[in-house]
Amino acid sequence: PRKIIIDTDPGQDDAVAILLALGSPELDVLGITAVAGNVPLALTEKNARKICELAGRPETSVFAGCTRPLVRRLVTAEHIHGRTGLDGPDLPEPAMPLQEQHAVDFIVETLLAEDEKAVTLCTLGPLTNIAAALNRAPEIAPRIRELVLMGGGFFEGGNVTPAAEFNIHVDPHAAEIVFKAGIPLVVMPLDVTHKALTTARRVESFRALGTRVGIATAELLEFFERYDEEKYGSDGGPLHDPCVIAYLIRPDLFGGRFCNVAIETASELTMGMTVVDWWGVTGREKNAMVMRDVDSDGFFDLLTERLGRL
Ligand code: BDR
Ligand code: CA
Numbered sequence: 001p002r003k004i005i006i007d008t009d010p011g012q013d014d015a016v017a018i019l020l021a022l023g024s025p026e027l028d029v030l031g032i033t034a035v036a037g038n039v040p041l042a043l044t045e046k047n048a049r050k051i052c053e054l055a056g057r058p059e060t061s062v063f064a065g066c067t068r069p070l071v072r073r074l075v076t077a078e079h080i081h082g083r084t085g086l087d088g089p090d091l092p093e094p095a096m097p098l099q100e101q102h103a104v105d106f107i108v109e110t111l112l113a114e115d116e117k118a119v120t121l122c123t124l125g126p127l128t129n130i131a132a133a134l135n136r137a138p139e140i141a142p143r144i145r146e147l148v149l150m151g152g153g154f155f156e157g158g159n160v161t162p163a164a165e166f167n168i169h170v171d172p173h174a175a176e177i178v179f180k181a182g183i184p185l186v187v188m189p190l191d192v193t194h195k196a197l198t199t200a201r202r203v204e205s206f207r208a209l210g211t212r213v214g215i216a217t218a219e220l221l222e223f224f225e226r227y228d229e230e231k232y233g234s235d236g237g238p239l240h241d242p243c244v245i246a247y248l249i250r251p252d253l254f255g256g257r258f259c260n261v262a263i264e265t266a267s268e269l270t271m272g273m274t275v276v277d278w279w280g281v282t283g284r285e286k287n288a289m290v291m292r293d294v295d296s297d298g299f300f301d302l303l304t305e306r307l308g309r310l
Helices: 012-022 041-054 103-113 128-136 138-143 166-170 172-179 200-207 212-232 242-249 296-307
Strands: 002-008 027-034 062-064 119-123 144-150 185-188 254-259 261-263 274-276 288-294
Touching: 002 012, 002 103, 002 242, 012 027, 012 041, 012 212, 012 242, 012 296, 027 041, 027 103, 027 242, 041 062, 041 212, 062 103, 103 119, 103 128, 103 138, 119 242, 128 138, 128 172, 138 144, 144 242, 166 172, 172 261, 185 242, 200 212, 200 296, 212 296, 242 254, 242 288, 242 296
Parallel strands: 002 027, 002 119, 027 062, 119 144, 144 185, 185 288
Antiparallel strands: 254 288, 261 274
8 A cells, every 4th residue: 555644734624534544445544743724733633633533543643743834823724623623523532642753753754764755745734844854854855755735726716815725825934845845746726625515415425324434524524614605605615635635546536737836935915825837837847736627526436435434
């Protein structure tokens, strides 16, 4: 199986992404590293452990990482994810331990210990932990097989400011380091994730699994989707982060273009904007496979089938 590290700030959609990874035999989750984002770190690391226990995988290693972005102060998203970050189901306090090692040390040491190009990084939150690892040990960059990230938005615009998506906006300086590191990048922006909506029928098919995981997933998504439904009248909520994991299993579900992406870190108006050179007008070196399309029925079929295995 493909070795991955999941860097995350759970978050209901992060939680579903973690469940998808743990339910997929093609993937070997070496560790889950938590970062501050949707809610502060003390909650994201605990939420990651709650989800591993829900999946019946308490032996998974969970590490706590950075408590705040590299430069800017932390912006959180309780208005979407609730006070705990994982509002919705009633999940027990985790009994499994948090690893003592810092997430950034785990990322660096794992990439140095494993074979070159053996480890894929999957990032579902602000890129602070990854940038901190690259700052500490730049020699890890060429050892990373691929970094698949949820972040950004181009034709679709932003979801936290008119120009910026949450994960990039929270730590644009970290994103800039990652996008300039020469790592093979795959980007799942809002342009894709806003096509992966949790319609009532899809939520019901999770519940119909009849398992603890299926029912908890339905409850997570019902809480998560209310924001977009109430605010925008949309048909469900955008299931952002699981797109990252789904890509590793079924890349054929997604379509996009290899192009240059630069990150805005200067202008307060557009801070954290992903400037995607979709039409190749700049001559800047291509650095990322940027996705724009998804087969959303295929994506939800995959999710339902994999969560059903847990
Ligand atoms: C991203 O922000 C978070 O709220 C979600 O978990 C997702 O990673 C979407 O902009
Ligand atoms: Ca997230």
